Amino acid sequence: MTLNALPLAADPTPGTQSAIRTVRTEAEGLSLLADALAGDLGAAFERSLDLIAGVRGRLVVTGIGKSGHVASKIAATFASTGTPAFFVHPVEANHGDLGMIGRDDAVLAMSWSGESAELTGIVSYTRRFRIPLIAITSRETSALGSAADERLVLPRVTEACPHGLAPTTSTTLQLALGDALAVALLERRGFSPSDFRVFHPGGQLGASLRHVGDVMHKGEALPLVASGTKMGEAILAISRKGFGCVAVVDEAGRLLGIVTDGDLRRHLASDLLSRTVDEVMTPSPKTIRPDTLAAKALDIINGANITALMVVDNERPVGIIHLHDLLRIGVA
Template structure:
């Protein structure tokens, strides 16, 4: 890669320091590389991308990602992204492959090999192995005439771009494109397979992400725990129900059990007067309150609570309350 002049982007120049100017140059250079990649995908690379996508989609075993140096580090991340989005995948280091790990690759697998130059000697063993046993080989490289590209069944040729390194040596823009192209393959496969948030949860049970993908029905309070009173109930009894159940509200239902409204702590404050206890819930309640279905994701429930500035939601099916979920339930499992 050729070096290029260090010229700060003019909008940032007046207040930028030497360090921030370098950072801006790096980011804008890598952004330009991604734009070049997008243009390639819209043009000459588009058909090759579709063929590579079809090849990976047809795999009955696993997608094996390999690469050496910085390409290897990027490949390891790409393999993890495939695996977490429904395409069984793992990374094999090409040197370890030459010392026995080729046995990890079998019939039904495909290999995604990454090398900017396409001439990495360490890849020769794994490339030869795929040719011997007719294992599909997909190459991500920048040189169409390279050894890797010549041997591959499908080749994704990255555009030649400037590295962000001022000497044109450290892989920066090139690895950014490799990472983005790997993500593009994984996301396209995710969409092709109809991968859902529920499927995603299976592979991400831990942490905040896993918590946000749980369903309200898994977390809600049911049965006797629900704060319910019948229409016409005096406010004196409703206040006791609010206190006993501990959710800061009570739902009002009709004879068949359909939800009519809700009385919250806020409603009590708004109607605070000398005759509050003599009134009925029908006079105080909020009609048509916000509700949620049991099959709603916990992350969505948190967004609803935050946007409405409330702390609890009645869980309803066919107009009937089946549970209640409180902000504390979501905080307890780590959604927020």
């Protein structure tokens, strides 16, 4: 469903009407950007990817005003997805921070008009020392566009601001194109969830990128009983280990099934304690490998409406992970 096809409230307030116009205007701008990438802009985009991927140093991202705020965000996105990058403020660059830009680096400069005087120092520096320069601008023949080695020329769009003054649609396009570069480089390099974990150790994202093997309980904490064990002994193991379940293994240590609190309730009878775990257990329970992401473990637990997962390697239980473990590290 397109934005234009979205149903509206019977009587949207003036504020809501303004919001809808803004979102639709910016969405139309993004559509024009996608069309441009499918056309002539696509070739320049590929050349820019090649240039950034071939840099031995870092990618320096710069811009002034609203473009500078976008540039700072884009630099952070590059850095967190495997492309070493940082933001340099063009005014500070004119007062000594040019020394942060090395001969093996490349510069990505963002300016909608391409005529921002504050960028002159960085642009001149890149030309003097033959540092590759990529421009994101809407004017190919601007001062920035003319000086750059590669030009990513954005389509001219209508600003969402009713006066056409506040950068709105234009900065949305800059942000989207910067994200597109970062994601394309991520995919080209084969940047994996494990790589994400290296750069995102904190917060919920970092927690979700941890592996099950880093969180699971193992060794003496693992609730295990052998096939043929009487339920009386199994119940003691469930109580002693505190996970609300016990795994049943054969003589070779392979997982046969699991006895949970739910199984106990379903088989509650006067002869329960004299029965064996094989008669009560749930065979072929849901399991997970130790090298699986913690976020996947949470997905399985929620989907199956259970509280714990046996961690299995080569058909043998090597650990157990509980919902509380995932809550504790901040996955949920």
